[in-house]
Amino acid sequence: NKKRDSITRAFQLEYREAEAKSKGMAQKAVQELAQRMNEKSQFLGQQLQMEEQQLQSESQSKTDTLLKKIKDFVKSYGKQNKYTYILGAEAGSVLYGDETRDITEDVLKALNDDYAKKQ
CATH class of the missing domain: 1.20.5 (Single alpha-helices involved in coiled-coils or other helix-helix interfaces)
Structure with missing residues (x-):
């Protein structure tokens, strides 16, 4: 989806910038930066997964509601038309x-x- 792609592109850009910035840094600072980027990557992954699960849940709920309406209609139609x-x-x-x-x-x-x- 567009939101996922946008977040992924933004993170990839931020990662490349951090990589370029790390070239002149001390090893400890590079390790800290890498740790922060890994944590951010994990956080974004979890957020995107939660949003995807929520969308799937909403979609399933709408599908279930629609199927119930259709079944109720067919039952009513069958009874009315004998x-x-x-x-x-x-x-x-x-x-x-x-x-x-x-x-x-x-x-x-x-x-x-x-x-x-x-x-």
Whole structure:
């Protein structure tokens, strides 16, 4: 993203300037400057990572909200138009199903009965 690129370029420029400045410095001063630059690099990296995580979290939240709205709409649409099922385009997932047609309990009972027979 633009902010990340801008911060990275600014730090790289600052690093090059520090490198040039260090040529005439005593060894101890060079070590202190290098330490400060390393600390700044780590801090900026952590800040950028936190911002990226926050953006991902916000994006996920918006996606979840949108998906809930779509599911609620499809459910309402299915009921209003008296559909038994509405299938999704991807892998034929059921977007809406008349709950009176739910056979989950029957299937679970049959699976449990079959499992009990094999024990």
